[in-house]
Amino acid sequence: MKSAVETLNPTRVRLTVEVPFEELKPSLDAAYKKINQQVTVPGFRKGKIPARIIDQRFGRGAVLEEAINDALPKFYTEAVNEGELSVLGQPEIDITEFNDNEQLKFTAEVEIRPKFEIPDYSGIEVTVDAVEVSDEDVDKSVEQLRERFASTTPVERAAAEGDVVVIDLEAKVDGEVLEDGVAKGVTYTIGSGQLLDGIDEAVTGLEAGASATFTSELKGGSAAGREAEVKVDVTAVQARELPALDDDFAQLASEFDTLEELRADSVKRLERIKKYDQATQAQEKVLDALLELVEVPVPEKLLKDEIETRKHNLEHHQFPMMGLNWESFLEREGKTAEEYDAELEEQAKKGIKTQFVLDELVSKENLSVNQEELTEHLMRRAASSGMSPDQFAQAVVEGGQVPMLVGEVARGKALAAVVEAATVKDTNGEVVDLDEEDETAETVEASAEEATEAAAESEEKNEG
Known part of the structure; x- marks a missing residue:
């Protein structure tokens, strides 16, 4: 031959x-x-x-x-x-x-796969948000905890914002009650915005036993996206009472004896969260800077397949859960179909370029993946999929996706190496040491793996 x-x-x-x-x-x-x-x-x-x-x-x-x-x-x-x-x-x-x-x-x-050279990336410098926890941040955190321990007391008066009402709902479209449009005994906090548009105005001022009717666009179910006439019956009105902010509350809501200790722990917890966000931000900005250094041609068919895959997942998996269609989705996003398509194409190009560049880095730096790293990644992926680690591992093996997972971990290590070589400063001009804590370094690697998963899955389908 x-x-x-x-x-x-x-x-x-x-x-x-x-x-x-x-x-x-x-x-x-x-x-x-x-x-x-x-x-x-x-x-x-x-x-x-x-x-x-x-x-x-x-x-x-x-x-x-x-x-x-x-x-x-x-x-x-x-x-x-x-x-x-x-x-x-x-x-x-x-x-x-x-x-x-x-x-x-x-x-x-x-x-x-296109051939290209990875240039020297040691000069990359990015700026990220400083880790600063304000009194307002702590107040908000403690207040959220306080909300979780609120109690309710039945009252004989008209419902007002912040009250909890127990309601029955009946939705009609074109005069017909929907099969899935009836709900009884629903507990709702007025002003939370967690039910239908217009319900806050409808129930405010009603006492137990009173009814109201309002029009709203249904967010889910068989008539998602359609205008419905909704009848709401208030069966009970309850006032919410927040616990006093004192040492008794600290003992009720945490393992601490005093409110001062609870607030001090909130500071530490918020600092950890902000450090996590800072590491993720550093990874995203370093990746963007790296991609700007490299000219990577994108295969036309691979790009087309990636766009179609993303659209298919949106239409057939996410839309049904959100009660949306293309028209309502674009309206919610405030974009035309052309604007969204252009944005989606840019996202797909970036995903493909990211994988190509990181794969080249894996090869250039001779990075490998050990069993422990693969297992940790598998555990994270299992958690995000809602499956047990054993179930997820079995599905991965049966689907022949082990090489795909290995690739995700290797790319995460490649991007973590670039972040390590870069200069990261915060908005105060201070150099951020992402290796300061093992947990932060792991965050960079884990978020780097997540950043490449979607493109990896798409290309895995297209590998010959």
């Missing part, structure tokens, strides 16, 4: 392959054997029909077609390996020349 590679553009090549007829013999033998098992000819036992009889009865062309279908993938793979190509997706194959007992010629056009 002979093969030649013609570069069509930085991300697409054409392979020209010539195969002598004798190299098709194993596939011809396999074709005769396969046809032998599928047909019957009077006077011959199944599987024992001579080749010449098969040619006479079913035509030599049928055998040659079967043989070529069997042989093409093998010769294509040999040509790819010979050309040392990193292909993406399935090839477009065209048989240009073939006659019985003569050589087979075919071409295969396929997208490939």
Whole structure:
């Protein structure tokens, strides 16, 4: 077999392959054997029909077609390996020349990973938010904890903002009550904004036993996105009472004896959160700076497939949960379809470039993944998927996705290495040492893995 590679553009090549007829013999033998098992000819036992009889009865062309279908993938793979190509997706194959007992010629056009150099990235410098916890931050944190320990007391008066009401709901569309439009005994805090638009105005001022009707766009269910006439019956009004901010509250809501100790712990907890956010911000900004240093061609078909995958996931997985369609989604985002498509294309390009650049870094820096790192990543992925680690691991193995997970971890390590080499300063001009705590360093690596997961999954489907 002979093969030649013609570069069509930085991300697409054409392979020209010539195969002598004798190299098709194993596939011809396999074709005769396969046809032998599928047909019957009077006077011959199944599987024992001579080749010449098969040619006479079913035509030599049928055998040659079967043989070529069997042989093409093998010769294509040999040509790819010979050309040392990193292909993406399935090839477009065209048989240009073939006659019985003569050589087979075919071409295969396929997208490939682009080749590029990673420049020196040690000069990258980014600025992130300083870790500062204000009294207002602590007050807000303690107040949120206080809200969780609020109690309710039934009252005989009109409902007001902040009260808790128990309500029955009935939704009609075009005068018909929806099958899934009836709910009873719903507990709702007025002003929380957690139910239908217009419900706050409808129930404010009502006492137990009173009703009101209002119009609202349904957010979910069988009539999601449609205007409905909603009847609300108030069955109870309850006043919320917040516990006093004192040492008794600290003992009720935490393991601390005093409010002062509780506030001090809130400061530490908020600092940890802000450090986590700071590390994530550093990773995102360093990644953006790294991508600006490298010119990476993006394969057209891979980009198209990535955009289609993202749209499909949005339409068929996220929209149903949010009670949205394309029209209501675009309205919520405040964008036209053209604006959203342009934004989605940029996001997809960035995801693909990110994977290419980090994969190149993995190779350049000779990064590897050990079992402990893979297990930790698997645990994080399992938690985000809602599956147990054992279930997730089984699904990964059965789906042949272990290499994909290894790739995600390796890319996380690559980006963490770039962040480590970069200069990160906060808004006060102070240099941020992300290696100061192991937990912060792990945050950079974990968030780097998450940053590349979506593109990784998309490209994994397109790898040849």
